[in-house]
Each structure stands twice: as structure tokens, then as C-alpha cells.
Amino acid sequence: MQKRKPPVSKNQQVELKIEGLSHEGAGVGRINNFTVFVPDTVPGDVVSARIISLQKNHARALYQSIMQHSPDRVSPPCKYYPRCGGCQIQHISYDAQLRYKQQLVKDAVERIGGITTHILPTLGMEYPWYYRNKAQVPVRQKGNTLNVGFYEKRSHNIVDLDNCFIQHSANNRAIAKTRSALQELLIPAYDEKNKSGVIRHIMARSSLATTEVVLVLVTPNSSPLPHQESLIRKLRRHLKELSGIVQNINPAEGNVILGNRNKILWGKAHLTESIGGYSFKISPKSFFQVNPPQTESLYSVISNYANLKGTETVLDLYCGMGAISIYLSNKAGKVIGVESVNSAVEDARINAAQNNVENTEFHVGKAEDILNLFEGNNSNPEVVIVDPPRKGCEQKLLQNIGRLQPSRFIYVSCNPATLARDLNYLTQEEDFLVQEIQPVDMFPHTSHIECVAKIIPRRDS
Template sequence: MNKVIPVEKNKDYEIYIDGFGNMGEGVGKIDNFTIFVKGAIKGEKVRIKITKVNKNFAFGRLIEVIEAAKDRTEPTCHNYKRCGGCQMQHLSYEAQLEFKKQKVVDCIERIGKINMDSVIVHDTIGMNPPHYYRNKVQLPVGEKNSEPQIGFYAERSHEIIDIDKCYIQFEAANEIMKLVKAWMKEYKIRGYNEQTGTGTLRHIMVRRGFKTEQIMLVLVTTNENLPHKKELIETITENINEVTGIIQNINSKKTNVILGDKEITLWGKDQIQDYIGEFKFNISSKSFFQINPVQTEKLYSAALKYAGLTGKEVVFDAYCGTGTISLFLSQNAKMVYGVEIIPEAIENAKINADQNKVTNAEFIVGKSEEEIPKLIERGIKPEVVVVDPPRKGCEKVLLEAIANAGPRTIVYVSCDPATLGRDLGILCEGGYEVKEVQGVDMFPETGHVETVVLIHKK
């Protein structure tokens, strides 16, 4: 018997919102049929128009808030409803932090099948103020009616929303964006057309060292020819004193990948520097570096605290990237072994260790699930293992290898609560138990949350 779907596309309905979805969208039910409504808040009665109907759920567009929740707030940004950069400006910051805490708990309980009654779950560490925190911004460049467009893509599209200010990127980036746009207008520099592959300027990327205040501007062009670059260099350097380097990156391919392989330093240096805690890092246009350095320090401090190091321990850092967590751990460890599959990241990790005079860290290129068993075969047994995997989480074979190695403590740093929940379930089956959970709000005004979890051997 076919299931009767109680809603129709393009029809209006009133609905009570009784929960949140994964990225902070409101969730309600009509005749026990689930509806997702972006911009609606738990506890609200709203009027919606159904925009898409699937077999088990539907999506609705918010038309009117009939009864508002106490946590509703006016978005700071006038582009908020069109731009895909933020999802939660309509929710008070205190409520955002509570949502992120509950999101983590729900994923661990539901996906990992873990009883959280005996687990200490701390409140999410927030940011004050929760604005202007991104130290890197990548802005697509196009044009509309022969006018340059610089901004962010609308949600689930490649339509550029032309903006004059963004409240989550650092403030100087907003000024640089305006200067580039004015230069394009004055000298008739063409923005990129994705369909035809024509135009000169594809993207601008701006990076900033929050502690050093150094700024790098990268201009991504379709070929080496960049008309009137001298005028652009003059206007940028005269108006933004913190700029220490302007780089042209050439990307001639029809691709969604932003940066090409070839770069030309037009002015100044090709790197900036920044610090996380006491550690200094060199950052090029292509370097991986945490987007929110203020909150990164809190995240890594939580990981270091959970590791419980006394100076006598051997530590494995799986998915070590450019060695940022490894360096933090080295302060209190006997020896740290960092493993990462990307060769360039390991080269950066070695450079970062050298310039910070860290001698008790060794970095290895390869898959963690292959290299960590090799370390164990060499007789190197870890007391502590730290994992900081990408969004897809850890490979099951790695988790099993870690459990077999039997470290007293595992510290899991996660950027996705769903894969975190799955992986914690595997570790608990392997003889471990979850003790503490600490969320850190690395991306205010969005649905994302980073989490640090303390796991002990039973």
C-alpha cells in the first residue's frame, strides 16, 4: 500500500516547528510527515510554501512567522537570506551554542548508540564577539549587465550574490573587495563567465595573520595577462597598510577548483605568518591553516588537556596535516609521531617544527591506517593517540589498529558530529569508553561545530 503524502508542492500550510535539522533548519510535521524549513526556529508557528516533496520528507519556504520563538533575532547582514555563507543569523548566539551542543549529543547517541548519562558534556565554547573571525576568504568574481560582481554563491547554486560587506570575514577583506571592484570598473577588467570560460578575473582570495596583522591578496586569473596591475597594486598598498604580498595565480581550466598551479608574485612576499599559541606558522596561498585562529587555540588547548600528558608519553597524531596539533602536543610529550597522506602538508609540518625548534616530533607521509600499524610493528607503542580526520571521519581499519595498540587515552577532534558518532561507536566496541565532550564554535552564524572528545581504555 502506497504511503499517502499529506502535502503538495506550491501549496501553503501552517506548521509548528518542534526541532532543528543538521544545519539549523527548522523541522516540523504535518500528519507525522517531516518538513524542513530554512529560517524557522524550534518553538515557532509558521506559514510555509512547500517547495520540494520527497517520499519521506519535504522542504518548505518560510513565508510568515505567526508565533515567534524567544530566540529569534534580526540578522545583521542584509544579504543573509540570499547568500549561502551563513545559516543561523536569525537565531540568538546563546541559542546557536546550545543547538551545537545538542547536535553533538544527538549524533553520538543516535549514530554511535552510546549512553550519554555518564558522559560529561560541556557547554560549547563560544566566541566574543562572534563576527569577523575568518582569516581566509575566497570570493568568486563575475559580472552582470557588464558590471563586476564579487561576493558569495547563493545557496546550492553558482549565482554570485554581489556584496559590499560580510560580517564573518575579517574587516580589511571587505575594504580590499571594494577596491578591487572599483579598479575593475575603472579599467573595464572583465569578470569570469563560468559558461564560456571567458573573462580575466576568476576569484580573489585574501588571507590574514590575526596576530601578525599581515595580509596577502591573491588574484586568480584565466591567463598570465593582467591589464592595469600596476594601478591595482598602487591602490591596494596605498589604502591597506597591512598588505605584505600581492600574488597572481593562473587557472586556465574549466573547473570548480579555485587555485591553479602557476603563481607570480606581483608585489611583496609570497607568504604571511601567524601564531597559534606560542607557535609560528608560515602561510602561503595554498597552505592549510585553521580558518578561525582565536577559536583554534581553544580547540587545541582542550585537546592538549584531554591528552593528560606528563612529558613521558609517546603520542600518535593521525591526520596531522601541517603539524599544528602535533606541535601543541610536543610541549608536554616525550615524542610525537604525526602521520598525513598529503606530502606537501608533511613538508610544511617539518618546516613548522624546525622554525619553532621542536625536536621531539617526527612526521611521516602515508595513510594513517597503514603507517600507524608499521610504527607499532617497530615497537613504538603509544600511550596517547590523537585523531583529527576530515569530514568523512576515520577509516574503520585505523580505529581497529588504534584499539589494538591499546593506548590509555584517545583524543578525537571532529569537524562532523555524524561521523564522530559513528567512529565513537566503533571505538567503544573495541574496548574504549567516552568520558568527556567539548564543543568549540569555530564557525559562528553557521551550522558547523568542532568537537573534542576524551576517550579512555576500559
């Protein structure tokens, strides 16, 4: 087959109508059917743009001017938005963001999954700002001051921020006060190149239910912090909502923020959050959904799809600190949670006990190995829920779930592409059918979207 020559060349100036949005939130236009991604544009815009890079089947361009504005374009409230990589679609009205996210899920499921199913309108937030309960920011030394913020778009430079529109205000305050305290005490940032200095990251985690904040300072080793006692005093004085200060030790180079060891410097390491009337203890390393109001919406969709009558055994795979298991416990006969992180399982057991829930059990292990659980006394679960990380499920797990033959299978996903890949396998290789998918906007103003897929055996359709 003859290779098709791209219809554009590098540095060429082009005029484009933006017709869609990519999964990374960039506008998508076409020139003779050749795809051009243009960040910071909106479907409906007509732009003049310069091609900055060229691949075999797509190009990337930066827009110079907008010749026609999309009706969905809005002026982003955050002054850092043009540079900061934290948000991707703040320049699009919230209603339109919800529509595009629905379309994004539909595109992924159809193109990658080869599946046509009902994709419901995205469930959005009433007030989609200041929602994130966890901030993790890198720290860099700049002369006598510290740069603290998120990474710039497509770079490892830090955008030094004093406020973030999607972070809970308590996190914004905690980070600002920590920065000032560190600067005043001349506690330096860690420098990866020279392997000198102290602070790598600051993490602030806050609870909507109790308004507590836990601060985690990530350091490369376990040495006490310079001026540790003064730092604790300052932070406690300036942050009334502070309930704990933790030193997390992460000697490893690379992108993983938290290491395995924690030292409590003051107060307690965990937070308590409340969802659906249950309270949850969350340790620094345990996964917890970042958007508490939308977590209520997400769990209520899961509960509707599970359609429990009170007698069923439910298998909650990738259960974290047990939130879904406990949320469903009063509607099920029994819930079995499986999770690979030991401390999360410890939290799950404590959470069940503290909420007086007696029909849950939690196991440390890989979801892929679940069949072992059913070799003893357990009967097969009627309902299986999976909520994997972004990379989705291993094929072995999907095969195992096929063998368990649940009558309801609920797949919760934060990545439409891997969801679509796994749905393809479940419908082609296992005998499942996807009834519908509900997108839930857990991450307003970013290109991310959470989905809940309702899957049933084909025989029941």
C-alpha cells in the same frame, strides 16, 4: 509493509510549530510525525508555510508568516543575510545557537552513532563577529562591473557583497579594494562557459597576530595578468596591511577553488599566525583553522584530553602544518605528525624549527598507512589524535588505531555525522569507549560545529 502516504501535498499551506533545528540550520516541524524542514525559522516559532517539495519521509516548506515568534529569534544584522548562503542561523540569538549546536551533536551521536555519552555545553566566542581569517569569493562579470561575493542560498548566483559580518575586517577591505582595482583596470572575470576572461576567485587570508594580509588571485592559466604592474601598485597603495599577492593557477573546471601552482606577483605567499605562544607559517594551500581565538579554545580542550606528563609519544594524524603537534610538543616526549599535502608538511617542519621545537617529526602520507611508521624504532604512541576532513576517517585507519592500543584517543571533527559513524565503529568493532564530547563553536552564525571526542580503551573505563 504498506507504504505510508505523506500527510501533506505540494503547494499545500500548513501551520507548523518549529521544534528543532536540522544540521543545515533549517527549522524542523512535524505534521502527524512527518518531518517538514522550514529554512529561516527558529525552534519555538509557529509559522504558516507552503510545502515546496515532497520526499518519501520529509517535505520542505517556505514560511509565509510567523504567527508566534520564538524567544530565540533575533533580527540579523547583515543586510545580505536573507539571500546569502554564507550564514544559516544569524536570525537565532548566539546563546541559543550554542544550545542548538550542543543538541545537534547529541542527536547525531545518538541517532547515527547509537551512543549515549556526555555532550558538554558548546564553547562559544565572546564576540562572535568578524572572526574568519580566510575569504574565498567567486568573481563574475556583469557588464562593466564585477560581482564579487558568496553564493546565494541553494544557487550558483553570486550575492554581490561589500561587507561580510563573519569575515575579518581586513579580508572585507582586501576584497573590496581588489574588486575596485580590477574594475578600474578592466581586468575581466573568467567566464567558464566561453572559457574567456581572467579572474576566477579572490582569496584573502589575514593574520590576527601580525595583521598581514595575503591576496590570492585565481586564474585559469599562468599568463601574466593584464596591467599586472598597475594592479600591484594600486593594491599596495590602498591596502597597507598587504604582505603578498599571489597568482594561483587553476585550469580545472569544477568546485575546487585553488590549483596546484602559485606565482608570487609581489611580497610573500605565506602568512604568520600565532596560537598558544607559537607562531605558524601558513602557505596559500595549507589548511589552517579559520577562527584563531577559538583555535586556542579547541587546542586547549585537546591538550586537556591528552593529559600529557612529558614522556608520551603522541601521534597527530591529519596534522596540516603541524599546529596541534607543536602546540602539544612541550608537554610530550615526542610528537609524530602525518599529513597528505606535501607543502603542509614542509610548513610543519619549518614551523617546528622556527619555534625551536626539537621533539616533533612530520611525515607526508596517508593517515590510513600509519602502521608503517611503527615498524622501525618507534614505540607505540600512548596518545593518538585525528583531525580528518569532513568525510571522516577510513575504516582501515580506525582498525589500525585499534591495533596501536593508545591509552588516550582524541577525535577532532568538523562534521558530527561522520564523527558519529566513526564512533559507532570504534565502540562496536574496536574496544573503545567515548567518555565525553566537547563541541567548540569555530563557525558562529553558520550551521557548522567542531567537536572534540575523548575516547579511551574500554579496559580502562
